[in-house]
Amino acid sequence: MGPPGPQPISIDGTEAPTFYDSVGGHDTFEAIVSGFYARVSADPVLVAIYPQDEWAAAARRLLMFLEQYWGGPHTYSEVRGHPRLRARHVEFTIDRRAHDHWLAHMRAALDDVGLTPEADQVIWSYLQTAAEMLINHPS
Numbered sequence: 001m002g003p004p005g006p007q008p009i010s011i012d013g014t015e016a017p018t019f020y021d022s023v024g025g026h027d028t029f030e031a032i033v034s035g036f037y038a039r040v041s042a043d044p045v046l047v048a049i050y051p052q053d054e055w056a057a058a059a060r061r062l063l064m065f066l067e068q069y070w071g072g073p074h075t076y077s078e079v080r081g082h083p084r085l086r087a088r089h090v091e092f093t094i095d096r097r098a099h100d101h102w103l104a105h106m107r108a109a110l111d112d113v114g115l116t117p118e119a120d121q122v123i124w125s126y127l128q129t130a131a132e133m134l135i136n137h138p139s
């Protein structure tokens with residue numbers, strides 16, 4: 001799964017804002033990921049799946065990934081290489097229940113941040129599609 005689309009080339013020297021910029025850049029994504037991981041790390045269903053004592057590092061990886069995906073800095077690829085999300089999740093048992101819990105915490109984190117309904121819908125649709133794709137175990 002690649003970036004949302006080609007980024008516009010600046011012809012007259014003025015940069016078209018990316019989706020990343022339009023929702024508030026780093027601070028917004030950090031707030032989403034921080035709120036999300038606070039919930040994940042308190043959810044027994046997900047605690048059973050995530051490597052323990054790595055919450056801050058895991059949060060940084062998700063933050064870098066989402067920032068890059070939406071047009072922000074490309075730190076994720078510099079540090080981690082190609083995202084290969086499905087391959088990177090194969091070692092974790094992700095069934096429908098884990099998927100539902102993951103998305104519920106993301107939904108709550110997005111609600112806390114209070115994006116515009118349009119921006120919220122764009123991110124939420126993407127996360128739902130990506131999460132569905134990462135289920136790798138029957139319920």
Ligand code: HEM
Nearest residue numbers: 049050058061062065080088092094098099102130131134
């Ligand atoms: C469907 C439910 C999901 C579960 C149960 C799940 C679980 C996990 C686990 C256990 C890890 C390892 C934590 C770590 O980095 O140490 C991880 C990593 C990661 N997940 Fe998920 N995940 C889910 C969905 C998603 C979705 C929808 C995305 C992106 C839109 C995503 C993006 C990532 C990224 C970027 C990493 C770090 C990969 C790396 O660089 O190693 N995950 N996930």
